[in-house]
Amino acid sequence: MTQATDPAHAADSTLGHVLYVLRANPVTMLAFGMFAFLILSAIFGPALVPYDPLATNAAAALQPPSAAHWFGTDQVGRDVFSRVIVATRLDLSISVAAVALSFVVGSILGCIAGYWGGWLDSVLNRFLDTIMAFPLFVLAMGIVAALGNTIENIIYATAIINMPFYARLVRAEVNIRRDAGFVRAAKLAGSSDIRVLATQIFPNALPPMMVQVSLNLGWAILNAAGLSFIGLGVSPPTAEWGIMVAEGANFIVSGEWWLAVFPGLWLMFAVFTFNLLGDGLRDIVDPRKRT
Amino acid sequence: MLSSHPRLRATLWRVAQSIPVVIGVVVISFLLTRALPGDPAVYFAGVAADAASIEETRVAMGLDKPLPQQFVLYVGDLMRGDLGMSLSSGRSVVDDLANRLPASLELTLTALVLAVVIAVPLGVLAATRPGTWVDHLCRVVVTAGVSLPTFFTGILLIYIFYYLMGIAPSPLGRLDFIYLSPDHVTGFYLIDAALMGDWETWRGAAKQLILPASTLALFTLAPIARMTRAAMLTALSSDFIRTARAAGLSSRTVLYRYAFRNALLPVVTTLGMVFSFALGANVLVEKVFAWPGIGSYAVEALVVSDYAAVQGFVLAMALLFVALNLVIDLLYTAIDPRIGFDAK
Amino acid sequence: MLTVKDLSVMFQTRRGPVDAVRGISFEVSKGEILGIVGESGSGKSVTSYALMRILEAGGVIKAGEAEYSGIDLRRAAERDMRDIRGREISMIFQNPRAALNPIRKVGHQIEDVLRQHARATRYDARAKAIAALEAVKIKDAEARYDAYPFELSGGMCQRIVCAIALACDPRLLIADEPTTGLDITTQKAVMDLVRDLIRERGMSSILITHDLGLAAQYCDRILVMKDGLIVEQGDPVQIFSDPQHPYSRKLVDATPRAGTGVRSLLPASERKPEPQIAVSDTPLVEVRNLVKTYAGKSGPVHAVKDISFTVFKGQCVGLVGESGCGKSTTSEILVRLMDATAGQVLFDGADIAAIPARGFARDPRRAQIQMVFQDATDSLNPRHSARQTIAEPLRRLGGMRGAKLDARIEELATLVGLPLALLSRFPHQLSGGQKARVGIARAVALEPKFLILDEPTAALDVSIQAVVLNLLVDLRAKLGLSYLFVSHDLHVVRLLCDHVIVMKDGQIVEQGATHDVMTHPQNLYTKTLLAAAPKPPERRQIRDFPHSEDTDAQHDPIHDERAS
Secondary structure (H helix, E strand, O other): OHHHHOOHHHHHHHHHHHHHHHHHOHHHHHHHHHHHHHHHHHHHHHHHOOOOOOOOOHHHOOOOOOOOOOOOEOOOOOEHHHHHHHHHHHHHHHHHHHHHHHHHHHHHHHHHHHHHOHHHHHHHHHHHHHHHOOOHHHHHHHHHHHHOOOHHHHHHHHHHHHHHHHHHHHHHHHHHHOOOHHHHHHHHOOOOHHHHHHHHHHHHHHHHHHHHHHHHHHHHHHHHHHHHHOOOOOOOOOOOHHHHHHHHHHHHOOOOOHHHHHHHHHHHHHHHHHHHHHHHHHHHHOHHHOO | OHHHOHHHHHHHHHHHHHHHHHHHHHHHHHHHHHOOOOOHHHHHHOOOOOHHHHHHHHHHHOOOOOHHHHHHHHHHHHHOOOOOEOOOOOOEHHHHHHHHHHHHHHHHHHHHHHHHHHHHHHHHHHHHOOOOHHHHHHHHHHHHHHHOOHHHHHHHHHHHHHHHOOOOOOOOOOOOOOOOOOOOOOOOHHHHHHHHOOHHHHHHHHHHHHHHHHHHHHHHHHHHHHHHHHHHHHHHOOHHHHHHHHOOOOHHHHHHHHHHHHHHHHHHHHHHHHHHHHHHHHHHHHHHOOOOOHHHHHHHHHHOOOHHHHHHHHHHHHHHHHHHHHHHHHHHHHHOOOOOOOOO | OEEEEEEEEEEEEOOEEEEEEEEEEEEEOOOOEEEEEOOOOOOHHHHHHHHHOOOOOOEEEEEEEEEEOOEEOOOOOHHHHHHHEOOOEEEEOOOOOOOOOOOOOHHHHHHHHHHHOOOOOOOOHHHHHHHHHHHOOOOOHHHHOOOOHHHOOHHHHHHHHHHHHHOOOOOEEEEEOOOOOOOHHHHHHHHHHHHHHHHHHOOEEEEEEOOHHHHHHHOOEEEEEEOOEEEEEEOHHHHHHOOOOHHHHHHHHHOOOOOOOOHHHOOHHHOOOOOOOOOOOOEEEEEEEEEEEEEEOOEEEEEEEEEEEEEEOOOEEEEEOOOOOOHHHHHHHHOOOOOOOEEEEEEOOEEOOOOOHHHHHHOHHHHHEEEEOOOOOOOOOOOOOHHHHHHHHHHHOOOOOHHHHHHHHHHHHHHOOOOHHHHHOOHHHOOHHHHHHHHHHHHHOOOOOEEEEEOOOOOOOHHHHHHHHHHHHHHHHHHOOEEEEEEOOHHHHHHHOOEEEEEEOOEEEEEEEHHHHHHOOOOHHHHHHHHHOOOOOOOOOOOOOOHHHOOHHHHHHHHHHHHO
């Protein structure tokens, strides 16, 4: 991620550093592997799964895991494994879309507030304070309830509750560099404020933001799944981890554990991947670990 | 006079600062109420309403008036403590929320205390032994903790402790039906039962509480432990720790009186965020354990499109959170002597 | 009293083990003040941490012996070490504000030490802590007892650190760069206090510093360290007048002193004749009644209060003062990064203060006023290579592209003495001196008329400072630049500047020809500043190099004489 922004001749040392961190921390390597697996199953999963995720089969309802149905079947005989894999695409899309949206909006707001400061900064801060004054999941519930029960609204709600984190992070990163020597030097070299912001300051704020993106993706998945768990957003019979856990929860007290456990584990796996990845990226970009 | 008491001024300033936030919260919750796509009157009148009752709702709620006037009416209603009527329970939303709030608070606070009691020592331990198994354990627990969807953890715990092992009571509410709920004093069953001296009921309530509280604690543990560890590492590598060591202070004094007290400051700040997570996760946990708090109330209301109840819940949660944040910040002011001075 | 034999300290880092200290031996006798002098990375501080056994994680004493009054410091149990620290051997540190617990009253911090070493009980701790504060000459100690470090000035904080260190009457005091980061007048006050206390109590002391001049003034004996080794030891006068080791000679040369020129900072073999610079009497920059007032938290802050001065074409003007005197604000306004509250800045006769700083980037005069920044590391974008950094003004203001741009960049690199191979490197791959050269190349890229130098050498080791200062002298002659040299260091200003301005609290207290101000200061504050600067011993044979007469022919004999 850093090598993408560094010109080619820096790649040696940066790549070397990445390799060093990966070697020193096999967990991060594992996280990259898990991430690749998630991406692949989101892209190719729907084409590869053995059963139609929506096809019911009353004769094969509530079967425990077997060779034919790896994760068993649900109350109407749908294959849990196929549904879990197919759901990857939807859950990842929701979180990626939401995080991308909040990344863009948050970056712009944060840059403006951090660079120019003054009343713009005060207004933005009050605005963010107000959003953060809500317990964020509760705010997302309120937004989806008000806007209507659709996937797009889940994305908007998740984006809104994520946005303050980006705006604050960018604001802080921009603010500490606003008077840095290299920024003043760029001004002396005749760069306008916008240009200084775009070419000097923002690229330096990217590494910590990438860490935030990674951690946030996990959090966004949790939120989206949580919302559908309480019946908001995605509606049955769509294959989605949160709904599947919610539906499976009714069968847990009678011992049909596989309905809830497999989608839950998959959800956990995805969030865990992004969290590990975030930690790993932090190690890579943390300047204190670089010499 | 205030200028001679910078700390008092800082405290008052902090209290004053929550006023615009409260106003913002009210504006947003107003917008959420009126931003419903389609006709809000149709939603608030309920599923079974006919044209006449929809019109009646429209007039009753003032939805036929222009937005600014609606806002004034809305604020007026709030001042009188009127959040509207719940369609599903048929009672006023304020009464419903007030009845159910203690259950939610008891659950959330128990979970937070549990989380702090485990997470802070874990973080300190990890920071004092970086790179050892304690540190790695801390990292794994922390990462796993934030990765666990609370609703899934809850279900898993029910499966293991209720279905498989049979040691937990059935996950249905605050107290098994064989017990009588204790007299209402604080609304916290554990406290009320203890006040009555009814230890039988106390144990019953505790048994019901332990699984949902653990679920919530597992989730909130992670950010506290992570922050404690990071803050302790920062504090321990500070110059003043070197001074203290060079002056021959015992490692106990260095660790607790010097490092830990300084590390506490960022940890207390994090608690605000943790509260936000906990109150959100609370909704999910209450649904899983059929806990009769305001979270499950909101979920039930969502299912039947009982909008007044949902909006009331969102507003109540926000105000609760603003109040909690205020308490945290005042606590911070109390432990950091630098608050109120230019040098921060 | 303290005997160190073949001490080696190793650090485990991600690039493998690093030897910070490689077998050093020395002694400290009773009542002696020993100075350990070296540049960054020489292992001088690590040595002291090793003696106290407070090395950071990953650091370990690999070999050698350290004995203090019969106690084996390397092998003593941690419990015994704790009794030694603070009671037998104490330390004071650089950056005193950070060295104190920010959220504990200073009185309590002293009590902690007193009670740890059983020098006080719960009942008399307060009285004894106040006595300790009084011992370091703190007035109104009773009131200071309840203060938090953030309420005190840097100098006061260092006194508190001293009070903590001396509370239990240790017999050896290790002072690790005790005055770095303090203003020069505060530095003198703190050092005088420390010396007096040490003498009064008959203690021994180790003073660790990068400043050879400071060490020479306060120490009985000096060790010079480089790369973890002691290269030379001796008494200050001997080290200064007749350094034996090439490195200590280089260090001695590079330390600015009264009566020497800028060329003599360099090793004798590298000295070239100092260029003759003609100062014209046409004003380039005229500052008239400049005022800058900020809105502070507690009322307006008057950073610059109505100052006026002139920089003539080809002149180098020094702007001197301690932190907070307004010198940086003034330079920011002159370079048009900040707007003035009132007053004029005439550049070639036209008022540039009237043009808002935000719009000055598009002004045709932008290229003519440039700046070299204080911290070379901070002034280079970590994501830009040296080539990109130098190219920035050439592209934006010079409109250069392609081969022409490359040729100019290489020309500039040669001009500032930056090897062309380093152009593709990023800041973290460059040394401090190389970063300074990149910053200078960028500043002179467009051949500005007026260059503001904002403490360009403050963050550099003295030997690199010597090279950079000489480079600046050469550039001024070659390019016909006019300088405004902002600095806190009178010695450095004297080497470079024709004219000097002394600022205090936003006002100019004195200005005049450098030689006059330095030799016959009129203002009391200027006198204090001059008196506070460390005075290294003069060489036995005082050699003054009159600027213009400095030639190669004269250098060789000197070099030979010293080498013999």
